[in-house]
Amino acid sequence: MAKVGIMGAGSWGTALALLLYKNGHEVAVWSISKEEVEMLSTKREHASKLPGVKIPEDMEFTTDMEAVIKGKDFLVLAVPSPFTRSTARSMKPFVADGQIIVDVSKGIEETTLMTLSQQIEEEIPQADVAVLSGPSHAEEVGRGLPTSVVIGARTKGTAEYLQKMFMNEVFRVYTSPDMLGMELGGSLKNVIALAAGIADGLGYGDNTKAALITRGIAEIARLGVKMGGAVESFTGLTGIGDLIVTCASQHSRNRKAGYLIGQGMSMQAAMDEVKMVVEGVYSTKAAVKLGEKYDVALPIIGEVNKVLFENKDPREAVNELMLRDSKAEHSALPWKEM
Numbered sequence: 001m002a003k004v005g006i007m008g009a010g011s012w013g014t015a016l017a018l019l020l021y022k023n024g025h026e027v028a029v030w031s032i033s034k035e036e037v038e039m040l041s042t043k044r045e046h047a048s049k050l051p052g053v054k055i056p057e058d059m060e061f062t063t064d065m066e067a068v069i070k071g072k073d074f075l076v077l078a079v080p081s082p083f084t085r086s087t088a089r090s091m092k093p094f095v096a097d098g099q100i101i102v103d104v105s106k107g108i109e110e111t112t113l114m115t116l117s118q119q120i121e122e123e124i125p126q127a128d129v130a131v132l133s134g135p136s137h138a139e140e141v142g143r144g145l146p147t148s149v150v151i152g153a154r155t156k157g158t159a160e161y162l163q164k165m166f167m168n169e170v171f172r173v174y175t176s177p178d179m180l181g182m183e184l185g186g187s188l189k190n191v192i193a194l195a196a197g198i199a200d201g202l203g204y205g206d207n208t209k210a211a212l213i214t215r216g217i218a219e220i221a222r223l224g225v226k227m228g229g230a231v232e233s234f235t236g237l238t239g240i241g242d243l244i245v246t247c248a249s250q251h252s253r254n255r256k257a258g259y260l261i262g263q264g265m266s267m268q269a270a271m272d273e274v275k276m277v278v279e280g281v282y283s284t285k286a287a288v289k290l291g292e293k294y295d296v297a298l299p300i301i302g303e304v305n306k307v308l309f310e311n312k313d314p315r316e317a318v319n320e321l322m323l324r325d326s327k328a329e330h331s332a333l334p335w336k337e338m
């Protein structure tokens with residue numbers, strides 16, 4: 001049995017707290033919000049985010065960060081990506097040398113273009129930082145539906161230790177040394193999921209969605225491989241796997257926000273309506289900057305950026321994608337000389 005501290009009591013933090021508790025670990029959860037701590041401690045259910053999922057009486061919720069960090073075998077960081085750096089900075093004084101922090105959030109910092117693990121390593125240099133990613137909606141993990149994810153870490157030892165801690169008969173965990181590829185896949189898929197939602201909101205069909213998913217992963221992999229990620233991370237659970245679930249699922253916040261935008265809502269109104277974090281909105285600008293920095297064409301991401309931040313009509317964005325210069329799908333094989 002391990003002692004685990006969870007930082008963040010939103011849907012993902014709570015679902016993972018329950019999973020680790022069921023695996024026999026002792027779990028304490030920190031939230032920045034007094035109201036959230038009070039609600040979870042008394043109601044023993046996250047009614048708005050994980051309705052119907054009971055929280056055990058002996059799972060502690062608190063705003064006391066030090067108490068949740070000190071003496072824990074590992075920590076799980078599950079706050080929205082715009083708050084990863086600030087939360088890590090507040091955690092730093094309490095984190096022991098070599099203490100493991102598993103980041104489970106998905107995003108890229110717009111100003112520095114750093115992944116979340118890079119930000120945490122910068123803020124808490126004494127920590128052993130790992131990541132968990134893959135197709136895993138909290139609503140389904142909370143209900144114990146079969147799910148597969150990947151743990152990425154600097155060392156095989158940490159990855160395999162965490163694999164053992166998280167894995168059970170409905171939660172299958174693979175390991176990977178490619179933290180960069182995993183994190184790029186996890187954050188960039190949210191931008192494509194916004195596009196898929198927009199297409200749904202416009203009333204487009206399955207053909208459109210399949211094209212967005214397929215050309216979207218081509219974009220993500222092109223950039224990710226150029227940045228040093230492994231192609232297998234983009235063709236695996238943390239790439240195409242997470243992209244499929246986010247573009248297709250009724251649970252996806254990014255797809256839902258995109259849907260509302262496709263129906264005519266402004267970006268801000270759509271985010272307010274979703275009520276939970278819509279990470280793709282934050283990752284879009286960072287993705288555009290990464291495309292420029294690494295000189296990689298990102299046509300779908302570029303159009304999402306214009307729809308979100310330049311009030312471009314989504315129909316016009318789709319038209320432009322359809323009418324780009326004609327080209328070959330790929331150049332993996334040479335043409336035959338006739």
Ligand SMILES: NC(=O)C1=CN([C@@H]2O[C@H](COP(=O)(O)OP(=O)(O)OC[C@H]3O[C@@H](n4cnc5c(N)ncnc54)[C@H](OP(=O)(O)O)[C@@H]3O)[C@@H](O)[C@H]2O)C=CC1
Pocket residue numbers: 008009010011012013031032033036049078079080081083087104105106107136137138139275276277279
């Ligand atoms: N939900 C999911 O299915 C999955 C989510 N993820 C990722 O996990 C991360 C968290 O998502 P999720 O749990 O859904 O988000 P939620 O919106 O459900 O919850 C976020 C939590 O962070 C808290 N919070 C708000 N502001 C701050 C702050 N300034 N500092 C620290 N904490 C703050 C929120 O408190 P309050 O409620 O008071 O605002 C809430 O407890 C995201 O990066 C997401 O992409 C990854 C896989 C699955």
Ligand SMILES: O=C(CO)COP(=O)(O)O
Pocket residue numbers: 106134135136137190193242245246251252253254255277278279
């Ligand atoms: O990353 C996720 C599932 O793997 C969650 O996606 P959303 O944030 O769009 O709900």
